[in-house]
Amino acid sequence: MTQVLSEEYLDYSDILIKPKMGINLNSRREVNLQRVFKFKHGQTRTGLGVFNANMATVGNFAIAKKLLSRGMFATIHKHYTVEEIGVFLNQCKADNISTDNLFITIGLKNAPEQVQKLKDLESKHQWTGARNICIDAPNFYIPKALEVLADVRHEFPDAVIMVGNIASGDVCLKLLDNADIIKCGIGSGSACLTRKQTGCGTPMVSLILECADIAHSVNGHICADGGIVDIGDICKAFCLNADFVMAGGMFAGSDEAEGEIIEKQYQTNELIGEECVIQTKRFKQYYGMSSEYANNKFAGGMCNYKTSEGRELLIPYTGSLDKILQDISGGIASCCTYIGAASVKNMSKCATLIKVHNQLNKVFEKYSV
Ligand code: 5GP
Numbered sequence: 326m327t328q329v330l331s332e333e334y335l336d337y338s339d340i341l342i343k344p345k346m347g348i349n350l351n352s353r354r355e356v357n358l359q360r361v362f363k364f365k366h367g368q369t370r371t372g373l374g375v376f377n378a379n380m381a382t383v384g385n386f387a388i389a390k391k392l393l394s395r396g397m398f399a400t401i402h403k404h405y406t407v408e409e410i411g412v413f414l415n416q417c418k419a420d421n422i423s424t425d426n427l428f429i430t431i432g433l434k435n436a437p438e439q440v441q442k443l444k445d446l447e448s449k450h451q452w453t454g455a456r457n458i459c460i461d462a463p464n465f466y467i468p469k470a471l472e473v474l475a476d477v478r479h480e481f482p483d484a485v486i487m488v489g490n491i492a493s494g495d496v497c498l499k500l501l502d503n504a505d506i507i508k509c510g511i512g513s514g515s516a517c518l519t520r521k522q523t524g525c526g527t528p529m530v531s532l533i534l535e536c537a538d539i540a541h542s543v544n545g546h547i548c549a550d551g552g553i554v555d556i557g558d559i560c561k562a563f564c565l566n567a568d569f570v571m572a573g574g575m576f577a578g579s580d581e582a583e584g585e586i587i588e589k590q591y592q593t594n595e596l597i598g599e600e601c602v603i604q605t606k607r608f609k610q611y612y613g614m615s616s617e618y619a620n621n622k623f624a625g626g627m628c629n630y631k632t633s634e635g636r637e638l639l640i641p642y643t644g645s646l647d648k649i650l651q652d653i654s655g656g657i658a659s660c661c662t663y664i665g666a667a668s669v670k671n672m673s674k675c676a677t678l679i680k681v682h683n684q685l686n687k688v689f690e691k692y693s694v
Contacts, residue, residue, distance in 0.1 A: 336513075336528035337558040338684050343677040347665025353658035357668035359396060362568065364505040365544045366478075368485045370455065372426045373397045373669065375559065375653060376548060378514075378573030379430040379461050380614050381623070386413045387581035390422060391646045395654070398426040398569065400459050404623055407442055411450030425455035428487060433462045436473045440480055456484040460504075463519070463615055463634065464511075465491050471499065478503035490550055492527040494535040501545040506569065509536045513552030515574035516613035519634045530565060530678075537566035556656035563657070563669055564676035577611035578643035584610045586642050607642035 350356060358373045375397045377388045384402035390413075392399040401410065410429065417424050429446065431439035446452040458477060462470055465488055474488055488500055489508025500507050512519040512526025520526040529552045540547045548569035549562040562570045576582055587608045595602040612618045613635020620627045627633060643649060657669060666675040 334528040334532075335530040335680065337530060337552060337554065337561050339528075339680055340530055340561060340678050341681050341684060342557075342561060342564050342660060342664060343679045344663040345665065345675075345677060347675055348667065349665040350662050350667060353655065353662055355667070356658040356661040357670075358654055358658060360668065360670045362546060363544070364485050364546065365501060366482075366484075366486070366503075366505050368455070368483065368505070370398075370426055370457075370485060373654065373657070374548075374563070374567075374569035376400055376428070376569055376571040377576050378550070378571050379403070379428070379459055380516075380573050381619060382583045382611050383573050383576045384430065385581070385583050386416075388576055388579070388646060389413075389427060390417065390420075391581055391650060393417070393424060393426055394420075394422050395650050397650070398428070400428040400430055400571075403430040403432045403439070403461065407445045407449065410446055410452075414450060414452065426457070428457040428459040428485075430459040430461050431477075433460070433467070433469055433473050436469070436476065439473075440476055443477070443481065456481060457487070458484050459487045459508075461489065461508075463490065465489050465500070465508075466496060474500065474503045487548060489548070491536075492525075492532055494539045497536055497539040497545065497547075498543060501540060501543055504545070506546045506548050507536060507540055508548045508550045508571065509533065509567075510550035510552065510571075514550075514613065514635075515552070515554075516611055516616065516635050516638055517551065518613070518615075518636050522632050522634050530561070533562060533565040533567045537568075541566070556653055557660075559653060560657055560660035560672070561678070563672045564660075564664070564678060566673040574611060574640065576646060576649065578609050578640045579646040579649060580644060581646045582609055582611075587639060589639075608639040609642050610637065611640050612637040 362370050377383045379400035379402050381402050384400050389399035389401050485505045487506035488504040490511050492511035509532050513529050533549050536547045546568040548571050549567035550571040553572040553575050559570045589606050591604050593602045593604050616635030616637050617633040618637045664675040666672045
């Protein structure tokens with residue numbers, strides 16, 4: 326019988342982390358933000374488990390470089406050529422930036438060519454040592470996804486492989502036969518239209534709990550992808566047992582994101598003499614990888630059997646990425662001091678999460694300019 330499950334599924338805005346007495350630290354500086362990840366297929370990486378999304382707007386070299394230099398993880402999107410990636414790897418080497426935490430993205434379309442791209446990277450551009458691959462598809466449930474994953478694992482037995490996206494626990498064990506990290510989240514992204522166009526999706530909090538539980542039982546890892554509105558949401562994801570968090574929109578207004586700054590002028594209610602004051606606001610363009618815009622740009626237009634599951638947005642310009650990255654590290658460290666966690670690894674052990682009706686006080690929001 327068809328039924329609606331009565332269990333409540335929660336999202337980031339439905340919960341808070343309750344501060345508590347424990348082995349609390351005196352200073353945020355004492356918190357260990359680096360975590361050692363021992364992956365299912367034998368590899369070890371160290372860093373703060375925050376990724377940029379592997380999207381054309383934010384999965385670019387400039388953002389990847391900044392995250393890597395801050396001890397975080399990074400992806401680069403699938404539209405870069407082997408030569409472009411080779412140049413980037415050399416630049417990082419020259420600047421003493423380790424690429425051990427850099428994930429190269431491939432898609433499912435034209436899979437043999439995508440695998441060849443990785444092989445070329447290896448043979449022509451010394452992509453050796455720590456190799457990390459992200460196999461990305463909006464819907465990783467399709468049978469072809471498992472086939473491509475098996476091929477990539479066969480070709481790169483010692484790589485760290487991240488796959489996704491999925492939004493249920495049932496598929497995790499199967500994927501972890503060959504993958505190390507599962508990217509969880511369907512429909513929660515800020516440039517996403519999947520929930521509107523298909524009605525499909527799973528709220529992030531419940532999804533993280535479900536997938537982490539299953540993945541961790543076999544030494545797999547999960548990455549909570551999409552829906553990060555505030556830095557507090559990254560903290561919540563770690564407290565819920567996500568090993569990694571991936572964000573797109575959070576980085577998309579920065580100088581380092583793709584695209585020019587777009588200026589728009591707005592007439593305000595303020596008058597100087599008889600004249601209305603005009604205010605200039607700055608934006609950057611952000612678009613979903615399944616948006617019509619992305620399809621036109623990268624796939625020669627929308628196919629007639631598809632609907633666009635992504636949208637194009639102008640989002641406020643946020644300046645240098647350095648400030649955002651500093652805030653992320655600072656926010657996570659501070660969260661740790663509220664819950665008595667000496668390290669990011671311990672956050673889930675120390676956290677008590679509570680369901681709330683009001684997460685934020687928005688009383689002055691109507692006055693913000
Ligand atoms: P954000 O951090 O902006 O909330 O979400 C970023 C995530 O949204 C990406 O990592 C990816 O999983 C997802 N995403 C990116 N483009 C699209 C799209 O066009 N459609 C959908 N459904 N999801 C997208």
